[in-house]
Amino acid sequence: MHMRFRLIGGVLAVTLLTQLSACGTLFFPDRRGQIEGKIDPVVAGLNAVGLLFGVIPGLIAFGIDFATGAIYLPEGQSAQVDPQQLQKTIGADGKIDNAQLKALIERETGHSLPLDDPRLILHTGSVEQLAAYGLHPAA
Structure with a gap:
């Protein structure tokens, strides 16, 4: 029992x-x-x-x-940013401006990301890595 x-x-x-x-x-x-x-x-x-x-x-x-229905995003929200808008965050030297990127993500998605955090690890890539995935660089 x-x-x-x-x-x-x-x-x-x-x-x-x-x-x-x-x-x-x-x-x-x-x-x-x-x-x-x-x-x-x-x-x-x-x-x-x-x-x-x-x-x-x-x-x-x-x-x-x-x-x-909790897995769905609320009406009118998306989890991505328009690639054309992302192009505006790339400077003349080809580097991404973190302040502009942070402002864009916050404006488009409503989420604030800690892109200015000193613990943030940045990974750099190369043209060869893009080619391995069948992608073409376009900055």
Whole structure:
């Protein structure tokens, strides 16, 4: 009898924990009730992390976020910036002006990124790396 209660309690606890693993539902409760839209890459990425802990919790997280609509971006928002606008942040020397880029991202998406943080790691690329991906440099 004691073992049965432990088993039922364990199953209940695991079920509740997997239900709470739906990231979008927890982090963006105001998005609940949406039925369509653009998928938020942040929520999708966080749900994908749930797949690292096991297939079932990850699938449950995706399922809950799709069912509640929390995985979709709010109406009129996007997760990307127009490439034409990004061209304006490149200076004459071919380097990106972090202040202009930060202002553009904040204006277009409403999110402020710490681009002036001294801990920010900048990666440089080369024309050869672009060619390896089939891309052509255009600055």
